[in-house]
Amino acid sequence: MIPSALYFMFAPLLIVIVGLLAERMGSPKLRSGFAVLASVWAVASVWMLLGLVQASPDKILVVSLGGNPPLGACLEIDMMGIYVAFSAVLLGFFANVYSFSYMEHDTRLTEYYSLLSALVVGMTGVAFAGDLFTLFLFWETMGIASYALVAFRKENPGPIEAGFKYMVMGSVGSTVLFFGAALLYGMTGTLNFAQMSTVIRGQTGNPWFYLVIAVLIVGFGVKSAIVPMHTWLPDAHPEAPSTISAMLSGMLIETALYALTRVTYVLFEPQMFSLVVAVLSALTMCLANVTALMQKDIKRMLAYSSIAQIGYMLIGLSAGSMFGIRALLLHVFNHSLMKGLAFLSAGSLVHTADTRNIDELKGIGRAMPVTTLALFVALLGLGGVPGTGGFISKMFLFGSAIPAGYMWLTVLGVLNSAFSMGYYLMTMYKLISKPEKDLAGFHEAPLAMLGVTVVMAILVIWTGVLPATVIGMAEEGARALVENLATYVGVIMR
């Protein structure tokens, strides 16, 4: 039986219907209003699911879709899934409210809102999936929605080019993932995580396992922008509308990383993939930080900074302990807020000034003080300044590498983090320095955009000053994956 809290997954269809009706009636506000309402519904539903999961005996909720697990697909919702899904729907809510003003001059908004909703539903589905079948379907939902959204402003050449590049790389990544699923299916005769885990976890030395790990890292790594597969990201993020950049950068790449963590962790012992992930992590953060320093385009710089943050998160995966996974989850939530905030407030600046070049944005902070202040909070958080959420999660991430024996990774992470402050501070300096041209025409962003950025800035500071709630949630999520893995498997097997 499907719990009623999961019905929010049909929201994209409802938005299409309501949007078409609103177009017919000539009231576009109704459509945007309904989209915001649907995102509130999603947040409330995930909150209800959290209650359901905590009430169930093993803290795991299994939802079978068409037959019990050996034959049917299933959603297996545990605390870790809830945690990631909650981050996704929260960011989706902010993006929807922000779109209310930001997208008002665009056409085809029915498509826009339903695709945005489909993107969020795809992410929550990936977070809840209990087998590779369900995961693959939601993965494609998320992917297709994001390909269309990156190329949304199709009248310009940039989005089309970025969208095509992203589409080719993303779908090759999905097919590689599909191939990996086929190999796993051939080895174990099932697609369910729990059943696959009972067959292959604990065995080592089989060369086929290393092939599968490589295929999974490539398949998931394309969407999560791990370094050799990252080239789509710095094109797609600046060219997409700012809300979509915030969704892609804030949550899509983290959802992909979550899926990688879930699948590799449930199927294999951590020491089988730990060293590879550590090397990839080092590569990712070094290369991305150096390239970010060279950018002139503010959104492109933020996109490279996202790749660097993925590098930091990979440290948590390579540590292979509960401490590492907890830090990873904490950084997923904090990064979704900080990078979402950075893209949305940078979006307000770009929307007003109509340029993405940092040099041409010089001095705009004097005309739009509140938005710029929100951007400062986000950039300081991304750099890991104490008092913001970024400091707490980075401290946990870098700390988690030491017990795992990767001292060099900790040192590299701290150095990279300090290095990244270079381009954040340079951007901040330019935004408030003396303007070169007349700023008379520039005003503060509209209320919906301003409100979202201010609320998110407050949340970033709140997670930095009073982090106990978020750490507690992250710890429960990490415990569900690492310590209670036997329960996760046992719920399906009995």
Added chain:
Amino acid sequence: MTQRNMIRILLGIEIILNAGNLLFVYFAATNPHLGVVDPIGQSIVFMSIVTGGAVVSVGLALIVNAYKQFKTTDAGELRRLKW
């Protein structure tokens, strides 16, 4: 995948996807744990064909728009974005 024509790139992606599909069909037919052909192995193939179709339709829409913008389907011409 080494082609420069955008439509051929898309066809290449479909061929890779079909490799996965065939592998699934083969493993479903020879699943040692069940005596019969495994239904989940077959159903994922159907679903992947559907999602593959959706990806191709998005891709073709992008190609049509790219042709309107650049008057070519040569992917080598799309080189405005670098670094």
